[in-house]
Amino acid sequence: xxxxxKLLNLLKDELKGNFLAASSLExxxxxxxxxxEALVETASQLMKxxxxxxxxxxxxxxxxxxxxxxxxxxxxxADSLLVAIRALTAEDEPEFDSLTPFIPGAGWSEREYIDLxxxxxxxxxxxxxxxxxxxxxxxxxPLRQEVPYDLMPPxxxxxxxxxxxxxxGSSIIPFGPFHACLHxxxxxxxxxxxxxxxxxxxxxxxxxxxxxxxxxTELTYNEIPFVAERICGICGxxxxxxxxQAVEAASGLKIPRRAEFIRxxxxxxxxxxxxxxxxGVAGHLIGFDTVFMQAWRIREKIMWLAESLxxxxxxxxxxxxxxxxxxxxxxxxxxxxxxxxxxxxxxxxLEKAIINDRSIHRRTKGVGYLSREKAKEWNLxxxxxxxxxxxxxxxxxxxxxxxxxxxxxxVVADSGDVWGTxxxxxxxxxxxxxxxxxxxxxxxxxxxxxxxxxxIEDPIPAGQQGLSVVEAPRGxxxxxxxTGDDNRPERxxxxxxxxxxxQAVPDMLLNNKLADFPIIVGSIDPCISCTDRVAVIDxxxxxxxxxxxxxxxxxxxEMRSKT
Amino acid sequence: xxxxAVFINLIYFLLLxxxxxGVMRKLTAWIQSRKGPPLYQPYLDLLxxxxxxxxxxxxxxxxSLAPVLSFSSMLAAIALIPLTGQANIxxxxxxxxxxxxFLTLSGFCLLVGALASGNPFAAVGASREMMTTVMLxxxxxxxxxxxxxxxxxxxxxxxxxxVAVSRGVSYFLxxxxxxxALQAFVARQPFDIAEAEVEILEGPYMEYxxxxxxxxxxxxxxxxxxxxxxxxxSFLSFILPANFFLSLLLQTVLIIVVFVLISLxxxxxxxxxxxxxxxxxxxxxxxxxxxxxCAVKGW
Numbered sequence: 001x002x003x004x005x006k007l008l009n010l011l012k013d014e015l016k017g018n019f020l021a022a023s024s025l026e027x028x029x030x031x032x033x034x035x036x037e038a039l040v041e042t043a044s045q046l047m048k049x050x051x052x053x054x055x056x057x058x059x060x061x062x063x064x065x066x067x068x069x070x071x072x073x074x075x076x077x078a079d080s081l082l083v084a085i086r087a088l089t090a091e092d093e094p095e096f097d098s099l100t101p102f103i104p105g106a107g108w109s110e111r112e113y114i115d116l117x118x119x120x121x122x123x124x125x126x127x128x129x130x131x132x133x134x135x136x137x138x139x140x141x142p143l144r145q146e147v148p149y150d151l152m153p154p155x156x157x158x159x160x161x162x163x164x165x166x167x168x169g170s171s172i173i174p175f176g177p178f179h180a181c182l183h184x185x186x187x188x189x190x191x192x193x194x195x196x197x198x199x200x201x202x203x204x205x206x207x208x209x210x211x212x213x214x215x216x217t218e219l220t221y222n223e224i225p226f227v228a229e230r231i232c233g234i235c236g237x238x239x240x241x242x243x244x245q246a247v248e249a250a251s252g253l254k255i256p257r258r259a260e261f262i263r264x265x266x267x268x269x270x271x272x273x274x275x276x277x278x279x280g281v282a283g284h285l286i287g288f289d290t291v292f293m294q295a296w297r298i299r300e301k302i303m304w305l306a307e308s309l310x311x312x313x314x315x316x317x318x319x320x321x322x323x324x325x326x327x328x329x330x331x332x333x334x335x336x337x338x339x340x341x342x343x344x345x346x347x348x349x350l351e352k353a354i355i356n357d358r359s360i361h362r363r364t365k366g367v368g369y370l371s372r373e374k375a376k377e378w379n380l381x382x383x384x385x386x387x388x389x390x391x392x393x394x395x396x397x398x399x400x401x402x403x404x405x406x407x408x409x410x411v412v413a414d415s416g417d418v419w420g421t422x423x424x425x426x427x428x429x430x431x432x433x434x435x436x437x438x439x440x441x442x443x444x445x446x447x448x449x450x451x452x453x454x455x456i457e458d459p460i461p462a463g464q465q466g467l468s469v470v471e472a473p474r475g476x477x478x479x480x481x482x483t484g485d486d487n488r489p490e491r492x493x494x495x496x497x498x499x500x501x502x503q504a505v506p507d508m509l510l511n512n513k514l515a516d517f518p519i520i521v522g523s524i525d526p527c528i529s530c531t532d533r534v535a536v537i538d539x540x541x542x543x544x545x546x547x548x549x550x551x552x553x554x555x556x557x558e559m560r561s562k563t
Numbered sequence: 564x565x566x567x568a569v570f571i572n573l574i575y576f577l578l579l580x581x582x583x584x585g586v587m588r589k590l591t592a593w594i595q596s597r598k599g600p601p602l603y604q605p606y607l608d609l610l611x612x613x614x615x616x617x618x619x620x621x622x623x624x625x626x627s628l629a630p631v632l633s634f635s636s637m638l639a640a641i642a643l644i645p646l647t648g649q650a651n652i653x654x655x656x657x658x659x660x661x662x663x664x665f666l667t668l669s670g671f672c673l674l675v676g677a678l679a680s681g682n683p684f685a686a687v688g689a690s691r692e693m694m695t696t697v698m699l700x701x702x703x704x705x706x707x708x709x710x711x712x713x714x715x716x717x718x719x720x721x722x723x724x725x726v727a728v729s730r731g732v733s734y735f736l737x738x739x740x741x742x743x744a745l746q747a748f749v750a751r752q753p754f755d756i757a758e759a760e761v762e763i764l765e766g767p768y769m770e771y772x773x774x775x776x777x778x779x780x781x782x783x784x785x786x787x788x789x790x791x792x793x794x795x796x797s798f799l800s801f802i803l804p805a806n807f808f809l810s811l812l813l814q815t816v817l818i819i820v821v822f823v824l825i826s827l828x829x830x831x832x833x834x835x836x837x838x839x840x841x842x843x844x845x846x847x848x849x850x851x852x853x854x855x856x857c858a859v860k861g862w
Contacts, residue, residue, distance in 0.1 A: 181761040285761050287834025293595035363833050515836040518761045
């Protein structure tokens with residue numbers, strides 16, 4: 001009996017009348033409907049069975065009176081199985097039990113739907129505002145069906161996020177909303193005692209663009225991949241591939257093998273550029289600009305390669321539901337091989353310089369330490385998790401695209417610190433190059449001339465769930481799709497790798513030095529845009545007027561004299 | 564001639580200091596596979612800043628006065644020094660303590676300005692700068708005291724040239740200490756801790772703009788050049804020719820060589836944390852004390 005059947009039987013036995021239905025289009029996915037009273041019981045049962053929590057998805061059913069739904073997804077990495085449990089509640093009683101008390105990593109997933117759907121979570125330890133801007137009016141929940149995607153409530157003055165009190169004996173250093181070590185807006189209020197970090201509070205979600213809501217109201221299935229790609233400026237293909245896979249899974253589409261290989265090649269090219277970029281940024285964050293410049297010099301070759309393959313340095317526009325739009329022919333394959341040979345040589349030189357540099361050791365070893373147990377508790381993913389001894393990698397554990405046919409090593413370190421992350425990411429560069437070579441070989445030898453995409457003739461049936469994971473350079477990204485009418489998904493939820501990793505940052509920072517803040521936060525390679533995507537209408541900036549320079553100066557002086 | 568020497572000091576330093584920054588930037592760029600700005604870029608930067616607006620974000624006089632005081636103290640220190648080993652007119656009314664006093668005052672004014680700005684990052688930068696000063700000023704003092712012990716005079720000229728009078732254990736030990744401390748004296752990587760752009764956003768300089776910022780940058784340039792000059796004219800005084808112009812020429816070349824060294828080290832090291840740096844400074848201080856002890860013994 002497979003793991004899936006065992007789990008299903010176990011849950012049926014345990015939940016009895018609270019178990020409603022189960023469906024499974026593929027061997028590796030399991031979707032369960034339960035009554036909401038059994039949510040905590042089911043989740044704790046799954047965690048006991050060794051699941052890793054992934055994310056929560058909340059939505060309001062499109063059908064009138066359909067109620068509000070909360071989906072939680074779990075991964076069984078050793079068994080290549082993803083499980084989603086769904087519970088419904090009536091609109092006039094929007095309450096679920098919170099999972100956060102025993103799954104800390106679920107904290108944000110639940111807070112998100114307090115803001116966006118007006119849900120309540122009983123026993124949530126910290127139900128503060130997470131996603132919406134501070135002047136967003138109470139009682140308007142953007143993900144509800146009645147709220148239009150382009151609603152712009154008037155902005156309010158004199159509202160600010162209420163930060164928690166700093167612990168006694170410490171003062172607050174504000175890293176953000178804009179800071180040289182953060183490359184996107186995010187606010188860490190760091191509590192310091194002298195130079196030692198005693199804690200921190202995070203306020204983010206400042207770069208909402210309303211992508212999920214837009215997809216559910218305005219776009220069609222095959223327009224979304226191009227918007228999905230724009231969720232992130234670094235791992236764009238991860239999101240377009242991931243979205244396409246989720247739709248394909250929900251509708252049972254089988255795409256051509258050649259397209260799967262091409263997706264794999266582009267994902268790995270993206271990984272190369274992302275790892276080199278991170279390496280450079282990490283160097284910059286510890287004040288080592290030579291590493292920064294050299295890593296980006298090497299990366300530039302990858303960017304040029306991507307441009308000759310797709311027409312763009314980034315945002316490749318390659319993926320559609322059902323396949324890909326561009327081929328990698330033999331001439332392009334030759335170009336890739338030539339570039340990779342150069343890049344590999346350059347990376348080896350850079351690696352030698354970094355690995356043996358004792359002053360880099362001093363700045364990274366023991367910095368941002370988190371034990372394996374803590375890493376597990378926070379559901380860390382990607383190089384950040386692998387640096388802490390967690391042997392997980394979606395490419396191997398939940399194979400997608402062509403990863404079932406290529407050989408590669410999952411690099412794991414056990415130092416649990418920034419140094420471990422650095423080593424993992426450098427070694428993964430070589431693995432990515434290996435994967436690309438294998439794909440090219442197979443493309444050339446047996447997949448010549450097959451089609452790049454399938455024609456989708458029948459409409460995609462509504463009400464089907466699809467769940468997909470892709471190992472982004474920073475870690476596992478998860479997409480959930482619930483198919484709908486009107487040629488668009490009813491709900492599409494994106495969970496970027498930064499989402500779980502960022503929640504663990506306060507723990508990583510604790511008792512480190514202030515000088516290590518940039519590299520610790522940098523070590524998870526935070527992608528704020530990915531994390532902040534979600535479903536909301538533009539923030540104040542969209543409706544705000546443009547201040548003249550005089551007004552701005554006056555305003556900042558007034559603000560200053562008040563503090 | 565002795566009066567003119569004061570002005571030669573000032574003009575020499577004021578003209579050359581920005582160029583040396585240009586050398587650093589160019590070399591760093593080459594190491595990083597970049598083209599880098601032209602060598603005269605720092606002059607343009609200073610000119611541009613001088614033409615911009617001074618924003619008084621601190622809102623008090625201490626904040627706006629600090630850059631001028633810091634700059635003028637540095638100039639005062641430079642006016643005193645025996646550029647080519649010859650004492651100038653100010654030597655009658657000053658000694659090595661005066662020099663140390665002006666150097667410290669210049670750094671102190673920067674701290675006052677940083678604290679008066681009210682910016683928390685500037686405050687962190689100021690506290691780091693303060694710790695660095697407390698640990699490093701004694702190392703500088705030890706060097707001059709070494710010279711004083713050798714020649715038995717508190718005069719600055721004697722102290723500077725006294726270092727290399729005899730080249731025994733104490734000379735070489737002090738030379739090692741000075742070279743190890745050089746990067747910290749000039750506040751370049753791995754010791755640009757008080758400015759640390761990605762951590763505390765240039766720390767003490769953060770709130771400054773326009774002419775005030777230009778003065779602070781200029782002060783930093785002068786300070787860097789001073790420490791390079793001190794290395795040449797104390798440890799290598801015996802190779803400088805007696806002819807004033809030849810001596811000045813050789814010194815200029817050697818100062819540029821020192822800046823090449825500074826750039827190389829700066830481009831190949833990440834920044835230290837302040838706690839790591841303080842341990843390092845403590846070691847230097849102990850070695851400097853031993854060097855002076857050796858000098859007293861006549862080794």
